[in-house]
Amino acid sequence: MRLAPLALALVLFAGCAGTRPAAAPPASQAANGRGGAAKTGGPKPYAEVVTDEAVTDAGLFTVHRVGEKLLFEVPDSLMGRDLLSVVRIAQVPADLGGFIPAGAKRAEGVLRWERVGDRVLLRTQSYAAVADEALPIAQSVRVNNFEPVVAAFPVAAVAPDGAGVVVDVTDLYGKDTPALSGLTVAQRTRFKVRRLDEARSFVDGAKSFPENVNVRYTTTYDAAAPPSNAGTGTVSLQMFHSFVLLPREPMTARLADDRVGYFTVRQIDYGRDDQKAAEREYVRRWRLVPRDTAAYLRGELVEPVEPIVYTLDPATPERWRPYFCQGVEDWNRSFEVAGFQNAIRCEMPPAPGDSAAFDPEDVRYSIVRYVASETRNATGPSVSDPRSGEIIESDIIWYHNHIRSYRNRLMIETGAANPAARSLQIDEALIGETMRQVIAHEIGHALGLPHNMIASSAFPVDSLRSPTFTSEFGVAPTIMDYTRQNYVAQPGDGVTRFVRQIGPYDDYAINWAYRWYPDVATPDDETATLDALVAARAGDPVYRFSTGRGGYNPDAQTEDMGDDPVAASGYAVENLKRMVPNLVAWTSTPGEGYDDLAEIYGETLGMWRRYMGHVVTVVGGVRETPKASDQAGVVFEPVGRQEQERALAFLDANVFETPTWLLDPEILRRIRPTGAVDGLRRAQVAVLNGLLDPMRLGRLVEAEAVDGGRGGAAPYPLAAFMDDLRADVWAELDARRPAIDVYRRNLQRGYVERLVALLTEDGPDLPAGLRHLGVDVSQSDVRAAARGALRRVREGAEAGAGRTRDAATRDHLLDVAARVDAAFDAGGRGGAVGG
Template structure:
């Protein structure tokens, strides 16, 4: 038993010790293992190789940048030697939904133009927008300040994937950039987003259509689909899909030598502020926009010989253009060849049909290397001539003339209305094809003028005496205005019986003059400043001839020069409009026989009657422009005469009298029962009041009245606001002194006169000027006159009308009662 107990005791002592020893040994082994265990190395990050992106499955298009497409992703291979180089990025709409922009936006419309540069920053490639609004010579200290205060925005930062095998170019993935809604290159401007209540771009329905690279440019076509609550068409889809074309073109390494703008000759311009100037302020510079025309043979050109340019201006016709119209469009371009000969260049501009697929499989109308004339399937009645230019020099790079399909209908209608009285071939809805073609030719010539850098010149139609427009020999030689760039479309002055009249506009002497001034190379001048002396001489040689006057287009209250009015012809607005209205009266009498009697429906009659009222209103507006008019003659101090010349008092009074007789008096010739009762059930009085109010409000406009008041400072004899408003009040309320009934048209006009006076009294400009006093005085006189007239009014409605006018005047003069 003792032995057994001893064994158990020994076992109890030995076993724990052994177990503990085993545990210690185990911990020791584990510790040892832990100490000797070497951590597994992390896998090295694989350095991307060029072959990971560009390999056998890649489609490569070589050009300005090599463009690679691999597994649905697009990569730009950007050469290092092009980093920092200036390029032009042009965003256009290639295809659009119906109704986008209210009909005045079309396939081919330019949305944005910006100068960009590619720059490397660490592991990124940055796309920046460069501005030329502020510049300085980079060798001057102030250049640093210009850069610091004009930090260039970054459109996008691309991760650098790798370099090409010889490390001469950087590879970036551009897929996300072109497939996302990047606002800087979006085809949907902010105003469209607001109008159509655009919520977002749907990436599942948006993608890159194609990217093509050419030697000097890259063209990207994107398809974008937006969710929109108020799309312009197909509204049940809540969707807008547009196709956008991005053109990136290399700008010339050496910019064209610019030509300094002179406001005496009309040109579109580019502007910048030059801080390199030695003057006491930054020098605002303005250069004209023009194509780079350089003579192939400079020596022959310097001798005065006609020389072809190194690179002519070529326009390609849209293949969608109807065949019967192509020759007229081509003529509209080619007509400028003679004009460029005045500047010393032959074959300087031409129109061609685009090459076939066989001739050039890569030709595209969206390729910015090519200028085009697009034929747009749209109900809009318009044509435009936009262009793209280098902001550094004004060099025009490319342009696209846009012709809307329905535009010829406007020309047919106006041809009938404005020339039908004196022109038998215009008295039809089926205008002869050759005459329609001639109209189209001149519209294209006008738009080409814009694309050459020429803005509207509204003074050119004032250059010719009114009666010369009734002369066959004169109009056949000189047309109806001194330039195609005026809005003088038709000869509405010529009267029945005048012989051999040209009724359609054409290019004129000012076109030759302005192209010579803008495009003739001056071989002896090596800087823009060195050209100025010669350019001045050319202007001053023509300085006193109205044929060579440039008049800027102004609209609304900003218009003050009666010699630069849109749509007018002749140097006497009252005389020209008298002829025009006389012709319209003949047209109005025959409108039914020329339209509804021929078609057996009233649609054309309704359309043309509405346009007849617009033509009549336009003629009236030309006369209104004389009142308070100030002619502008841009001059330098070396030229004689003043820049601003007030229209003589007698002419202004003549204009007011014309308006009283031809606008504010009821025009019964416009109120044919046979027309009105066949086109509208009602609205006759409202329509006529609208025409009258247009001229009434224009006359009683604060800007016009202030010009008339300011004439007191410089003129011995002037037509004052007091006298004009008195003449107007007497004429508009002439029945009050004659015991005559007032017809419904005149009652409406008289109420409108009183209400317009109320508006003028409440304007801030009137409160502290004579205008407040004049209006109060004229309304007081009118109230007294109407009190007497209301007591002897012939019929009841006239009596009620006068009492109503008196009540309105009381409220104006004493609003507290």
């Protein structure tokens, strides 16, 4: 999946800095009219607009505060220049959203100042469609991509030197300007926003730096259902808007390759000779140029002209600062593969009272932010030049409560084999190491790398039980996979490293995107060289890339480990079985209740479901290996029948056969009065519903139709799968067992309910990019197979009800038969049962 790029560093302090008194216009300007009496309705004299009370800050362009007014003095040299515009939320109300912290980006784009007579326009500029200006088609690109005007301002005054203008931008920030709003349309609807209250909306402050100008402003809305403080009927946010000067000459872009994962910027280049509207996709990366190009080309490690530097948020607790900085600088190993030494650096925050040279509002600083929030997450946002993909600045966001996620997961996933994880107060070295690796993961995003969910399948499952292997390689060949802790290692294996780390794929990807090549004038000049780097690794699973989008590839799943989902999940279950009986002891704190026990037990159920989900994906699975058209072999290869049958057998043994070990009375009777049986039912039925997902069943149909007569592994026919699944869920009927227990009755009702749904639903409503994965149930064999399975269940239920002497079993089976009859009778869809 592509993650959306996030915003510049969050502002930590309000107000203006670097003030100076406003200068009066020279007398010569008054004489020639530039600073003198203005024409009626036109610009006024400079001194009447920028008065003596003005508080002024100079930088990229000059900002003036005159009472409540905010004035921009924009030089002519910036007219028509590309400015990156980033809108963020500086301060958020409580409960606005779990993933909307202070610093969250609301908009990113390019703006230009344009002067038209005595007006100044602020207009958007898009690079989604381009053409070389020397080509005739460039004219058509312009007129067919007319950009909107965000705002228009009368020229309030001309600059004293005549080379700029002053405009009053107060209303841009004090009124409801859609391009600068902090609330989305959906949020306005949810909070029942009536209007923006201009009386309670205002500019807080503005700062100007050499490469950027920042404005902080408060917006207040009348709302009938605000997210917090309901009695006020109000939503207030403090917003932050940045203008960032983009380079006059963009960095030379690097063309993306689907076989190497990078966030990208996309353009339609109408100036190319392709016999179509050619889409060009460029990787997002920082600009790194060697200081000594001759030494670099000789193969020596060379420092870059401008390294990537992150500064820690002053709010970061001191005990975690070394781990955070290690997570940043761990990436130097990968940059060394690309020929750069000390390419990325972490700096501690300035000491209190010693911050004159540091201001987090300055775009020249990238920040690792520490957010006081109950959200359990971390993110690695950045902003980039849409012309070239050059990353301009980045924030890493660590939410304080994310440490809770790793405390819990270390216990759940590694506690059986790792004594250091058997406590609510995990040793600082272990929890600090996990935080270090989270920061490294988020830095990877900020370097341009998306999640690589296929990487973990490169390691054999048994290798994850090896102390020597895991000490060297961790748990996956990349930090960018969601492979967090080693849940495969068993007690007695001797494994000591349980958490992820930067690996060989990361070295390869950084080398591919960041290696500097001489004499490159256009992206096409280096494509052959870059393609050779990929070709050299072709066939080695360590260097594969896939986001796992679509959910059909068993090799590319979130939170999985190793090359065999069945074996890995089997080891995971063995560890959970060891861990669950110890949860009471491991989570107990004298004098406190069982809240932590309840939380971690609930998360244990969630992890069990995830492990089972990894196996579900094998059924109807399709493996994907991205290839260029000059590489041999196919891209998509359905999983063979034997492997799918093994997966279904595992699910029968671990899900359909009731996992009563999860229902530990010592836990349940400490945390809840009831709900355990229904909770297990939901977990089991979720797995069953996953197996009976229409898209999965559609893939079984297609594999049999398309691949049944060609080489490779034999397909698993839909009819055979449905028979096998029915036999697993209804084993009591086939074995003529006298009674069916409550857990199995719940599972069987879930089975019937899911098949009944397949008689009416037409398949999921997928996003445009995934619609090719869907299936029209009403026009496929899926509905017929569901109807046939229900008929056979109905026949078996009626026969079983006549045999059993167990009242609960008989009532259950008669109820099942009635449910099937009702489904068939609804609208005459089914006709006579068994006909």
